[in-house]
Amino acid sequence: MAEEPSVNISGSDAGGGAAADFEAATAATRAEAVVDELGDRYWQKAYGGRDGFECLVRTVLSQNTSDTASQPAHDALLERYGGGDLAAALADADxxxxxxxxxxxxxxxxxxxxxxxxxxxxxxxxxxxxGFDGFVTEAPPDEVRETLLELNGVGPKTADCVLLFSGGRDGVFPVDTHVHRIARRMGLAPADADHEAVRSALEADVPGEKCGFGHTAMIQFGREYCTARKPACLDDPEACPLADRCDQVGVYPERGEVVDPADAPEIE
Structure with a gap:
């Protein structure tokens, strides 16, 4: 079984969270079966316990940039402003x-x-x-999400990451570019679904306790196999470990072509 990536998936060294063991014998939906197989391939974890404001800061830093760029920026920020109340330090920052x-x-x-x-x-x-951490961990999830989404620069993925990695809330499946691509490519969500529609589809079809590791494992799967431009199945249909679960929406191995699932012609 592979190890979880060491940085910037859940916002802590070694990915954060605690090891968990979820029974994967009988999946009720195809999405759950996909998550079960990802859990067998990578890891199974229950998330939560990260500092709420630091999680918010980390997620903002990661927006529109790579992990390799955002991680050093996060470390530099903590080195300069950490050691006390990070919110108070940044509120007074030049x-x-x-x-x-x-x-x-x-x-x-x-x-x-x-x-x-x-x-x-x-x-x-x-x-x-x-105080913010208490709000994130104790207030109703819908209230936390609504409050975060009202803040400038906080989108659905950022809000959901705070709920998951800080609040440890079940049933939260953050959707980043990897999850958005994979769910539509595999046929777990409509091909033209936006990020919110993908989130709704996954949260409806994946048991709450599996959503967290489903999110992190799907990111890893997207990096290793189901990349945007050259998924493993493009050259070899057998190269993808989840080939039997995938509809290959927008992937055409016979032509060596990949398009966004939303641009793929509908299958009649």
């Missing part, structure tokens, strides 16, 4: 200095301004990082 600190993450001027505004909101509304 924007140009913060921008320089996270410059490796890309869009650093925008992200630094956004992080300061988020920190000010957290301090004013919850008294600091600890």
């Amino acid at each position: 924007q140009p200095t913060l921008a320089e600190t996270i410059s490796g993450a890309g869009l650093y001027n925008q992200k630094s301004t956004r992080l300061i505004a988020l920190a000010e909101f957290v301090v004013e509304t919850y008294g600091g990082a600890d």
Whole structure:
């Protein structure tokens, strides 16, 4: 069984979370069967316990950038502003200095301004990082999600990552570019589904306790096998370990061509 990637999937060293063992004998849906096979191939974990505001910061830093760029930016931010209440420190931060600190993450001027505004909101509304963490872990998930989505720069994926990795909430399946591509390519969600529609489909068909590791394992699967431009099945239909579960929407091995599932002609 492969190990979980060490950085930037759940926002901590070694991926965070605690090992879990979910019974995968009889899947009720194809989506659950896919997640079960991913769990057998990679890992099974229950998530939660990460600091809520730090999780929010990390996810903002990761927006529109690669893991290799966002991780050093996160480390540099914590080195300069960590050690106490991170929200209070960022609320008082000098924007140009913060921008320089996270410059490796890309869009650093925008992200630094956004992080300061988020920190000010957290301090004013919850008294600091600890109060925000209590809100994330104890308030109803729908309330947490709605509150986060009202904040500038916080989209559905960011809100869901905070709910999952900090709040440890069951039934939360964050949708990033990998999950969005794979779910539609495999036929687990409609080919033209947006991120929210994919989330709804997966959360409806995957048991709540499996959603967290389904999300992280699907990201790893997207990096290793089901890449955007050259999925494993493009050259060899047998190369993908989930070939028997996949509809290959938008993948045409006979032509060596890959298109977005939304652009694939409907199968009659």
